Amino acid sequence: xxxxxxxxxxxxxxxxxxxxxxxxxxxxxxxxxxxxxRERAVILNADAxxxxxxxxxxxxAASNDLQRSAxxxxxxxxxxxxxxxxxxxxxxxxxxxxxxxxxxLHAKACAVVSPDSTSxxxxxxERLLRPVYRENFDLVTPVYRRHKFDGLLLRNLIYPMxxxxxxxxxxxxxxxxxxxxxxxCGHLLENQIWDHESRGLAAEMRMTITAMAGGFRLYQTFLGxxxxxxxxxxxxxxxxxxxxxxxxxxxxxxxxxxNATGVPESVPSCGAEYDLTTEPIxxxxxxxxxxxxxxxxxxxxxxxxxxxxxxxxEVQSIAKLAxxxxxxxxxxxxxxxxxFASSYHRSVINxxxxxxxxxPLYRGKVYTFLLENRDASGPEVEADVEDLCLTFERLKPYxxxxxxxxx
Amino acid sequence: xxxxxxxxxxxxxxxxxxxxxxxxxRRDWYVWNDTDTRYRGVRIIFLDTExxxxxxxxxxxxxxxxxxxxxQPDLNYDNPAVHEEMWSVMxxxxxxxxxxFRLDAVPYLVEREGTSCENLPETHxxxxxxxxRLDQHFPGRMLLAEANQWPADLRPYFGEGDEFHMAFxxxxxxxxxxSVKLEDRKPIMDILQQTPNIPDPCQWCLFxxxxxxxxxxxxxxxERDYMYDTYAGDKAMRLNLGIRRRLAPLLDNDRRRVELxxxxxxxxxxxxIIYYGDEIGMGDNIHLGDRNGVRTPMQWDGGWxxxxxxxxxxxxxxxxxxxxxxxxxxxxxxxxGRSGHSLLAWMKRLMATRKSTQVFGRGxxxxxxxxxxxxxxxxxxxxxxxxxxxxxxxxxxxxxELDLRRYKGNILVEMFGRNIFPRIGDLPYLLTMxxxxxxxxxxxxx
Numbered sequence: 001x002x003x004x005x006x007x008x009x010x011x012x013x014x015x016x017x018x019x020x021x022x023x024x025x026x027x028x029x030x031x032x033x034x035x036x037x038r039e040r041a042v043i044l045n046a047d048a049x050x051x052x053x054x055x056x057x058x059x060x061a062a063s064n065d066l067q068r069s070a071x072x073x074x075x076x077x078x079x080x081x082x083x084x085x086x087x088x089x090x091x092x093x094x095x096x097x098x099x100x101x102x103x104x105l106h107a108k109a110c111a112v113v114s115p116d117s118t119s120x121x122x123x124x125x126e127r128l129l130r131p132v133y134r135e136n137f138d139l140v141t142p143v144y145r146r147h148k149f150d151g152l153l154l155r156n157l158i159y160p161m162x163x164x165x166x167x168x169x170x171x172x173x174x175x176x177x178x179x180x181x182x183x184x185c186g187h188l189l190e191n192q193i194w195d196h197e198s199r200g201l202a203a204e205m206r207m208t209i210t211a212m213a214g215g216f217r218l219y220q221t222f223l224g225x226x227x228x229x230x231x232x233x234x235x236x237x238x239x240x241x242x243x244x245x246x247x248x249x250x251x252x253x254x255x256x257x258x259n260a261t262g263v264p265e266s267v268p269s270c271g272a273e274y275d276l277t278t279e280p281i282x283x284x285x286x287x288x289x290x291x292x293x294x295x296x297x298x299x300x301x302x303x304x305x306x307x308x309x310x311x312x313x314e315v316q317s318i319a320k321l322a323x324x325x326x327x328x329x330x331x332x333x334x335x336x337x338x339x340f341a342s343s344y345h346r347s348v349i350n351x352x353x354x355x356x357x358x359x360p361l362y363r364g365k366v367y368t369f370l371l372e373n374r375d376a377s378g379p380e381v382e383a384d385v386e387d388l389c390l391t392f393e394r395l396k397p398y399x400x401x402x403x404x405x406x407x
Numbered sequence: 408x409x410x411x412x413x414x415x416x417x418x419x420x421x422x423x424x425x426x427x428x429x430x431x432x433r434r435d436w437y438v439w440n441d442t443d444t445r446y447r448g449v450r451i452i453f454l455d456t457e458x459x460x461x462x463x464x465x466x467x468x469x470x471x472x473x474x475x476x477x478x479q480p481d482l483n484y485d486n487p488a489v490h491e492e493m494w495s496v497m498x499x500x501x502x503x504x505x506x507x508f509r510l511d512a513v514p515y516l517v518e519r520e521g522t523s524c525e526n527l528p529e530t531h532x533x534x535x536x537x538x539x540r541l542d543q544h545f546p547g548r549m550l551l552a553e554a555n556q557w558p559a560d561l562r563p564y565f566g567e568g569d570e571f572h573m574a575f576x577x578x579x580x581x582x583x584x585x586s587v588k589l590e591d592r593k594p595i596m597d598i599l600q601q602t603p604n605i606p607d608p609c610q611w612c613l614f615x616x617x618x619x620x621x622x623x624x625x626x627x628x629x630e631r632d633y634m635y636d637t638y639a640g641d642k643a644m645r646l647n648l649g650i651r652r653r654l655a656p657l658l659d660n661d662r663r664r665v666e667l668x669x670x671x672x673x674x675x676x677x678x679x680i681i682y683y684g685d686e687i688g689m690g691d692n693i694h695l696g697d698r699n700g701v702r703t704p705m706q707w708d709g710g711w712x713x714x715x716x717x718x719x720x721x722x723x724x725x726x727x728x729x730x731x732x733x734x735x736x737x738x739x740x741x742x743x744g745r746s747g748h749s750l751l752a753w754m755k756r757l758m759a760t761r762k763s764t765q766v767f768g769r770g771x772x773x774x775x776x777x778x779x780x781x782x783x784x785x786x787x788x789x790x791x792x793x794x795x796x797x798x799x800x801x802x803x804x805x806x807x808e809l810d811l812r813r814y815k816g817n818i819l820v821e822m823f824g825r826n827i828f829p830r831i832g833d834l835p836y837l838l839t840m841x842x843x844x845x846x847x848x849x850x851x852x853x
Contacts, residue, residue, distance in 0.1 A: 004801065074593065077780035
């Protein structure tokens, strides 16, 4: 790579992102010129063999004359490089490519930005890179202003469980925008965390967990409103496999760490606190309820091998409730999650089947969340999430019990 | 010969007469006013010492206009008598045999209300008239403009080949320093790509340092801050909008960087001008006032007053450089003349190599755009001669791939050692370069 040593690297992993990536690259350039005019910087596009002209769009965006349009002045060359890492998107490989490039170029701070982040502003670049570059933090994760019904998996499982076990209040452990230090990059490469075993897991989330368990300095930065993405047709099992699978998978490697953690500590942050918007969006609750009920019935033999008899009985009992009376209580949900984690650890059945079996139960929990928060204000929704977090923390000894018992 | 058209000293007899009375025949030889309110908004050049372009004269109890120091009142070119008298001065020296003039501070000759009082058409008319008289009465002599302006504003000083023969290219100079510090070709390429074409018989003059501060007027604010922080950490090094330092101290006395900068100076389009003493790497004295720190006596040898004067050292107008690194016992022409590897000897070889071809003086320039932005590469071409110049602006070794397909079949002959490099083929031409190294290659089809 003829760029040579750099201070800052901003990466945009892409796959057929031609529609949005041009604007994203422009904003990145503006951010670098505005906030880091003296630093040696490079924009790196790690592309998964796009066929829609993504790389050409990036090249055009990188050569646009920003100076006149945005009243910015570039002191030095800001190279923008595209590299193709494969012919299908794979976050592990994309991230490994970024890490290798950052290591090769001795980048002191490196940020990753999603090409689909249409709400990106130049400030993002400063908010992501500054804590690493100027304040020696190792990993910067984002905090967004979200719709109250956006990020449901995050609010109902990923955030509360990660927070309870790793004892760090990291709001978005699975983020598409983040920044990391040279030191942390070296650690990730040295420990080869992107090995064969971790294929299919969320690389970004592995990074966050590695940083939390490894004693690296964490920081959260506010990146504004996260546009709501309609995931009606999205594959829930695939999402669970990536995120919950990563979380469960990490518990084995980090047992010594989370076994000893205490009360979760807050992470230094800047910008607005976590905030919610409440504009109405359409959610099909009824279907969630139906899928929960049919899942509990159809998967009973599988659930029997995963859950304790008491938990299974309680789950089956709430499945009998009428639609309007249905509630999946926090405590039952936490026990469910912990027993799934323990079963995953023990590999009581194929691990992938365990993750798949969680899907209907998760739908039941989400149905409850939507029902209970139908008319709730932002702070009320937050209070509900906080209550769930505290339940996860309170029941952590239960996880240790089932973990050790099954050992 | 240096000639100051714009102003005189306030001790000059003309000014003494002018201030003596409002009825004096020389009263209108300078720009007088009862108040200091005319030409509001015109920038002040010597910001460190002057607060206004007007100074009150206690003798005539009125204000006179000065674009530089208050002891340097501006002449009034709206007065035809001044115009004629200044031509007489030029004529005097031309008859003495001078080949040309470096005309100082030429953008400021004429003032008009509501303008910046710089680069005005009336100023160009004065200069064109001098040029016309020069061509008529002294053919073959030349005029060189000292006008610290952006290239586009400088272009009119060439007229249609009927004003100046040459002009200093001010903005490229700080950008050469910037490029080497940033290890990035962008600043140099940006400014040269903004530089307009000039009439055929005209020429730019390039320089690294001169008797003034390293001016930062023709850079952006962000560039100026960067230059101050990286080249003038000590506030005593700063003056007005510039840095009062010589070449060698600016480059940390790093021989490789001094050579690279001179290599670029000699190979970019224009006539190179070397400031006295920089050819031996003389130092400066930032503790002297104004720009006197870069105007210390030439260090000819290690003897009495560095061979510059037989006067008692206490009587020298300017003190000698005495510090252990740059002092005259260590840095002088005589000692460097005894070593074939001294900077002076190297500079002589550099100049001889430059002179071995007309391409550097008259040739076109085409920049190459290799992916490695730490390398500045260009092709100079004149008639049937082609020279490839490659400069590594960085402090570390670099590899660079050059797209030379249009010169396929040529071999590269390194101009200093006359060594032959591999023939150009279809593939990108790969060069590896040491820190701050530069190559000049003559392209030959054999």
